[in-house]
Amino acid sequence: MSHRNMLRNTGLCTVVASLAALASAMLLEPRTSALAQDKPEICTRICAGPDLTCSPPWIPTKLGQCWACCRFDDEKLPAPAPSCAPSVGTxxxxxxxxxxxxxxxxxxxxxxxxxxxxxxxxxxxxxxxxxxxxxxxxxxxxxxxxxxxxxxxxxxxxxxxxxxxxxxxxxxxxxxxxxxxxxxxxxxxxxxxxxxxxxxxxxxxxxxxxxxxxxxxxxxxxxxxxxxxxxxxx
Known part of the structure; x- marks a missing residue:
């Protein structure tokens, strides 16, 4: 195998290994977010913008300069922002x-x-x-x-x-x-x-x-x- 092919294969293996490590570590250890001080949660290992959307029960949470999908204990969810358009029945x-x-x-x-x-x-x-x-x-x-x-x-x-x-x-x-x-x-x-x-x-x-x-x-x-x-x- 030529030296160039060896370098190419080595680089490909590095990318695959990095992706595998990212997939296996999608969940972080509990940490504190800017939206819920001192409240335990589990978050995905991503660094998204403020337009991030998450599927329930995960909610968008700001972690430093990044946004991630986080899951809170039911009794420790951040309070919803007040609304000036309450729905019928509220x-x-x-x-x-x-x-x-x-x-x-x-x-x-x-x-x-x-x-x-x-x-x-x-x-x-x-x-x-x-x-x-x-x-x-x-x-x-x-x-x-x-x-x-x-x-x-x-x-x-x-x-x-x-x-x-x-x-x-x-x-x-x-x-x-x-x-x-x-x-x-x-x-x-x-x-x-x-x-x-x-x-x-x-x-x-x-x-x-x-x-x-x-x-x-x-x-x-x-x-x-x-x-x-x-x-x-x-």
Whole structure:
């Protein structure tokens, strides 16, 4: 065999050996990723870009400057990024800029002829009970919010004594369309059927039993009191 052929065969064997070693070491020892500090995982030995896709239960994970497919313990999966487009059937809580939650509040505001006892306020301290709403289909590509009492959140014009004209109440027997929008800072806003934004309104209702009620009067989604964090409730 000529010297040139020997070199060619040696190089080919080196490539084959390297590929075999890579295939046999596809799984790394548990390590810590940037997405899940101090949480054990097993990752594939690849160095991909941020557009990497993985098949469940493997998830894309950043390891230093590389992305790899990693598998976590079920109880140690990184929390999913918050979404401003919760799917129908999802139970959510709406966290205001004060850290309090929107909540159905009975007899907390004086309504016209006492016809609208359930209104939405921003005083809840936990994402439970009357602070939890279910996303429902409102038709036409829109969604609505169903409260814990089985009724739907809706805009109510002239319903609350002394308050701004449009307030958020829980009185509708059919879903009222609401649009979720995401802002550049990652916060979410809710746009009502009148094109205005739902927002916390401090001291806006005379005689209310809580300080922060919820009105629908703002046209600027960048105002902090209309911006929300959507919390998924399991």
């Amino acid at each position: 139970r959510i809580a709406l966290k205001a800029d004060t850290g309090r939650f929107y909540k159905r509040c009975r007899n907390c505001q004086k309504s016209r002829n006492d016809s609208y006892p359930d209104t939405v306020t921003a005083h809840g301290t936990a994402a439970t009970g009357a602070a939890v709403f279910t996303v429902v289909d409102a038709g036409g590509g829109k969604v609505g919010l169903k409260a814990d009492n089985g009724k739907y959140v809706a805009r109510c014009n002239g319903c609350i004594d002394g308050a701004p004209p449009d307030m958020l109440t829980v009185h509708a027997t059919a879903p009222s369309p609401i649009t979720f929008e995401k802002q550049a800072n990652g916060k979410c806003v809710l746009k009502a059927d009148n094109g205005k934004y739902v927002g916390r309104c401090r001291g806006c209702t005379p005689g209310a039993t809580v300080e922060d009620v919820v009105s629908i009067r703002e046209t600027d989604p960048n105002k902090p009191y209309v911006q929300l964090e959507i919390v998924i409730v399991k």
